[in-house]
Structure formats: C-alpha cells, structure tokens
Amino acid sequence: MKYILVLLACCLPLLVRAATPLQPLQIAEQFLARSGWPDMRHYLSGEAAGQARRQSLGQQIPAAVQRRCELLQQGAATAVVSVELRDSVSRSDIYLHFRRDSAAATPWTLAAVRSLAMTQLGPPMLKILADMPPGEVTQYNQKHPDAPHAFMLGNIRLWIGPDADIIEHFRRHQPEFEQAARLIQNRRFFASPLDSTLSGEQAANADAELLALLRPLYISRVTQRTLGSVAGLEFIIGGVTDNTVGLLYQPNAAQVPRMSPERIIMVKPLGKGWYLYKTT
Structure with missing residues (x-):
C-alpha cells in the first residue's frame, strides 16, 4: 500500500499537467517543435486545422532552423504569438493567431498562421x-x-x-x-x-x-x-x-x-x- 501511495504521489503532478489545457505560448512551442505532436489536432481550429492535418509546422521546417516564440498579446478571447525562425544565413518571422472558446475541452486553439505577404519582388x-x-x-x-x-x-x-x-x-x-x-x-x-x-x-x-x-x-x-x-x-x-x-x-x-x-x-x-x- 505504501508503494502505491508513493507511486500516486509521483504521478499525480504529471496527470494534473496532462489534464490542464495548454496556453497559447505552450501551444506555439509544441506546434513549432521539431518532433511530432500527437495531440496537435485538439489545439487547432479554423484554417489552421485544415492546413496542418498530418504534420505540425515544426516538422515541416528544416531541423537546423532555430525557432523562438514570444507572446505578444493574450486577452479574454484572442492571443498572438510571434515566432522567429533563424539559421546560419537567414531570419524570418511568422505570427500565430489564437482564439478561445471557454466551453471547449481545449479552450485555446491556433486558428491562423500569418506572415508579411507579397515580398517576392x-x-x-x-x-x-x-x-x-x-x-x-x-x-x-x-x-x-x-x-x-x-x-x-x-x-x-x-x-x-x-x-x-x-x-x-x-x-x-x-x-x-x-x-x-x-x-x-x-x-x-x-x-x-x-x-x-x-x-x-x-x-x-x-x-x-x-x-x-x-x-x-x-x-x-x-x-x-x-x-x-x-x-x-x-x-x-x-x-x-x-x-x-x-x-x-x-x-x-x-x-x-x-x-x-x-x-x-x-x-x-x-x-x-x-x-x-x-x-x-
């Protein structure tokens, strides 16, 4: 019985963290991680859900690229995270837009990914x-x-x-x-x-x-x-x-x-x- 209690004491914090819905910055870091993200589909909505059906953005970016996430704004219903992508020769930025549905099991979801458009010229x-x-x-x-x-x-x-x-x-x-x-x-x-x-x-x-x-x-x-x-x-x-x-x-x-x-x-x-x- 003593060992069961010890095991529960060790695992309980992990179970609590697993049951706690992720915040926008945490979702961004998971979405940009180099490894896969099994729970990704639960944290995507709108156009982002349609664009990232099989791989997260982090899996699509070359592994050598460094990624740094910064929370720009988080309010009651929306949030924005800025992401810098950087390697030995270049840097670029993308912006992740989140929305919140308090009634959902995962209230915060990534809804859209944006960057400055029409820079090809x-x-x-x-x-x-x-x-x-x-x-x-x-x-x-x-x-x-x-x-x-x-x-x-x-x-x-x-x-x-x-x-x-x-x-x-x-x-x-x-x-x-x-x-x-x-x-x-x-x-x-x-x-x-x-x-x-x-x-x-x-x-x-x-x-x-x-x-x-x-x-x-x-x-x-x-x-x-x-x-x-x-x-x-x-x-x-x-x-x-x-x-x-x-x-x-x-x-x-x-x-x-x-x-x-x-x-x-x-x-x-x-x-x-x-x-x-x-x-x-």
Missing part, C-alpha cells in the same frame, strides 16, 4: 540595385531624386528583412524618429479627423524638413490612415497593396489597434509609445 530588386556599377548609380539618382539608390537599398532591406533588423534600426535611430514625430505634431499635419487627413498627409510628405529626417531612416511616407489609430502616426517602410510594414507612434496604449489575422497581423511594442506593425 524584394530580393530581385535588391540584387539589381546592389549590383549597379557607380556610373549606373549616378544615372539612377538623377532619374529618381525623391528615392535615390542608397534610400532604396536601405528601404527594401528593411521591408523584406526580419523584425529584429527593423527593431535594431529603430533603436539605433530612435532620437531621429522622435524628432520626426515632434515635427509632425508641431506642424499639425494630422490635426483633422481621420476621414479627412489626405491633404495633411500630402503636406507632411512634401515637407522638405520632414523629408530630410525621414529619408535617412528609410521611411517611404507618413500617414494616419493605414491603421486608423486616433492621434497615431504611422511611419511606413514599405509593402505591396495592403501588405505593409511600418512603425507606429501612439503614446496612448488604449488607442493601439488590435491584432487580427484578417488585417493587422502583428503589433510589437518597442517602448515609449512606439510599435512595429505589419498588415495583410
């Missing part, structure tokens, strides 16, 4: 620019004074680059970004309501002093209309159609837009009212 454009001889660079700059060669190289690298590179760029130039934000606020380019800021946006992106700040930062334009964040300033890096990446300055955390797999796939806080974001 970036690498060939970057190669063409990087391989230009000096004479062609001079001609290019003469033909494109508003977006010269050095700006385009830096801008495309950020647009198609990993989150870590954009964050490092922001940290290195945060004083200049803050100076640009103050200039925009002082000149009241976006003082009108959100639905009538086009003229203010045009004025901001034509302001010589502001452009002198933005071009070395590889920012293509400033706006307030992509995310619709009241009093927020959006520093657009790049993208195609609605698939954009940029930096948001929004000192009021309550006004930061919510993430969703349909629109704003990632918002990553950088501190002091600054955020990295991506849309789809």
Whole structure:
C-alpha cells in the first residue's frame, strides 16, 4: 500500500499537467517543435486545422532552423504569438493567431498562421540595385531624386528583412524618429479627423524638413490612415497593396489597434509609445 501511495504521489503532478489545457505560448512551442505532436489536432481550429492535418509546422521546417516564440498579446478571447525562425544565413518571422472558446475541452486553439505577404519582388530588386556599377548609380539618382539608390537599398532591406533588423534600426535611430514625430505634431499635419487627413498627409510628405529626417531612416511616407489609430502616426517602410510594414507612434496604449489575422497581423511594442506593425 505504501508503494502505491508513493507511486500516486509521483504521478499525480504529471496527470494534473496532462489534464490542464495548454496556453497559447505552450501551444506555439509544441506546434513549432521539431518532433511530432500527437495531440496537435485538439489545439487547432479554423484554417489552421485544415492546413496542418498530418504534420505540425515544426516538422515541416528544416531541423537546423532555430525557432523562438514570444507572446505578444493574450486577452479574454484572442492571443498572438510571434515566432522567429533563424539559421546560419537567414531570419524570418511568422505570427500565430489564437482564439478561445471557454466551453471547449481545449479552450485555446491556433486558428491562423500569418506572415508579411507579397515580398517576392524584394530580393530581385535588391540584387539589381546592389549590383549597379557607380556610373549606373549616378544615372539612377538623377532619374529618381525623391528615392535615390542608397534610400532604396536601405528601404527594401528593411521591408523584406526580419523584425529584429527593423527593431535594431529603430533603436539605433530612435532620437531621429522622435524628432520626426515632434515635427509632425508641431506642424499639425494630422490635426483633422481621420476621414479627412489626405491633404495633411500630402503636406507632411512634401515637407522638405520632414523629408530630410525621414529619408535617412528609410521611411517611404507618413500617414494616419493605414491603421486608423486616433492621434497615431504611422511611419511606413514599405509593402505591396495592403501588405505593409511600418512603425507606429501612439503614446496612448488604449488607442493601439488590435491584432487580427484578417488585417493587422502583428503589433510589437518597442517602448515609449512606439510599435512595429505589419498588415495583410
């Protein structure tokens, strides 16, 4: 009898953990693990359930790729986990969107996997620019004074680059970004309501002093209309159609837009009212 009690005492914590539904970050780590995940189907819903019928994402990724999961947001009904994939030559990021059904046996399920779309043109454009001889660079700059060669190289690298590179760029130039934000606020380019800021946006992106700040930062334009964040300033890096990446300055955390797999796939806080974001 004594041995049975000892065995129960050892196994009970394991049984409790097995019966406890996983949280979003735990699900992400299991889904990205190199080994298989027998319980995977219980923690998938929506489009994710249809896409990962036989193998987890971790099984499909080459074993040499390192994966790091970070919880970006977890609320009552939704959660988002950012995943960095990294090997010896490259880094990329994906974003896992979860939803919660309190009545289900496994309340949290992975519903969608997202990444910045339509970046395929970036690498060939970057190669063409990087391989230009000096004479062609001079001609290019003469033909494109508003977006010269050095700006385009830096801008495309950020647009198609990993989150870590954009964050490092922001940290290195945060004083200049803050100076640009103050200039925009002082000149009241976006003082009108959100639905009538086009003229203010045009004025901001034509302001010589502001452009002198933005071009070395590889920012293509400033706006307030992509995310619709009241009093927020959006520093657009790049993208195609609605698939954009940029930096948001929004000192009021309550006004930061919510993430969703349909629109704003990632918002990553950088501190002091600054955020990295991506849309789809």
